[in-house]
Amino acid sequence: DIQMTQSPSTLSASVGDRVTITCRAGQDISRWLAWYQQKPGKGPKLLIYDASTLEGGVPSRFSGSGFGTEFTLTISSLQPDDFATYYCQQYNSYSPYTFGQGTKLEIK
Amino acid sequence: EVQLVESGGGLVQPGGSLRLSCVVSGFTFSNYWMHWFRHVPGMGPMWVARIKGDGTMIRYADFVKGRFTISRDNAKNMLYLEMNSLRAEDTAVYSCARGGNLFDAWGQGTPVTVLS
Numbered sequence: 596d597i598q599m600t601q602s603p604s605t606l607s608a609s610v611g612d613r614v615t616i617t618c619r620a621g622q623d624i625s626r627w628l629a630w631y632q633q634k635p636g637k638g639p640k641l642l643i644y645d646a647s648t649l650e651g652g653v654p655s656r657f658s659g660s661g662f663g664t665e666f667t668l669t670i671s672s673l674q675p676d677d678f679a680t681y682y683c684q685q686y687n688s689y690s691p692y693t694f695g696q697g698t699k700l701e702i703k
Numbered sequence: 704e705v706q707l708v709e710s711g712g713g714l715v716q717p718g719g720s721l722r723l724s725c726v727v728s729g730f731t732f733s734n735y736w737m738h739w740f741r742h743v744p745g746m747g748p749m750w751v752a753r754i755k756g757d758g759t760m761i762r763y764a765d766f767v768k769g770r771f772t773i774s775r776d777n778a779k780n781m782l783y784l785e786m787n788s789l790r791a792e793d794t795a796v797y798s799c800a801r802g803g804n805l806f807d808a809w810g811q812g813t814p815v816t817v818l819s
Binding site: 596599627629631636637638639641644650682684686691692693694695696697 | 707745746747748749750762764765798800804805806807808809810811812
């Protein structure tokens with residue numbers, strides 16, 4: 596299975612800050628990476644797929660980049676609704692789907 | 704509104720069995736791949752099994768192969784996970800999700816505790 600490693604595990608930030616979360620894949624996954632946001636008691640919400648394509652309805656302050664083994668999720672100006680846990684997920688064709696361990700974004 | 708609601712979780716002894724259900728609404732169930740995931744605190748979602756809209760193309764994670772069975776009833780808008788030979792390490796919240804390689808709708812999950 597392809598291991599996905601996120602950093603940091605926890606991130607403290609303030610409203611209006613620009614934040615970046617990194618996700619590293621254990622092997623080359625091309626652009627087959629998605630980002631999800633999860634809040635307590637709810638299922639994950641798909642934000643970005645194919646590394647950089649924004650899911651419909653997701654605010655443009657979210658962006659993704661990367662290719663191969665290193666990827667980033669950036670939130671350009673944090674809003675109160677953005678404090679949540681974020682996961683990356685790979686969907687390489689020949690491997691079971693795997694997720695990173697998560698990054699908890701907390702209010703500073 | 705798209706909704707997925709799981710049920711059937713509970714407390715079971717090692718070696719026991721449970722059958723989880725997921726009822727869906729708000730979309731044409733038979734058109735979608737469906738999946739089961741499990742969630743453990745401090746870790747990301749762990750994919751368990753998938754099934755195509757027509758009930759074919761079933762695949763399992765290695766850690767449940769031979770013990771769990773995914774199935775669906777498109778007439779009833781129901782997805783199932785039959786879990787046998789349960790182990791302590793199967794303890795988790797199990798949720799169903801819709802999608803192919805990307806998962807755009809999830810249920811809230813049903814907890815499974817395997818404890819002697």
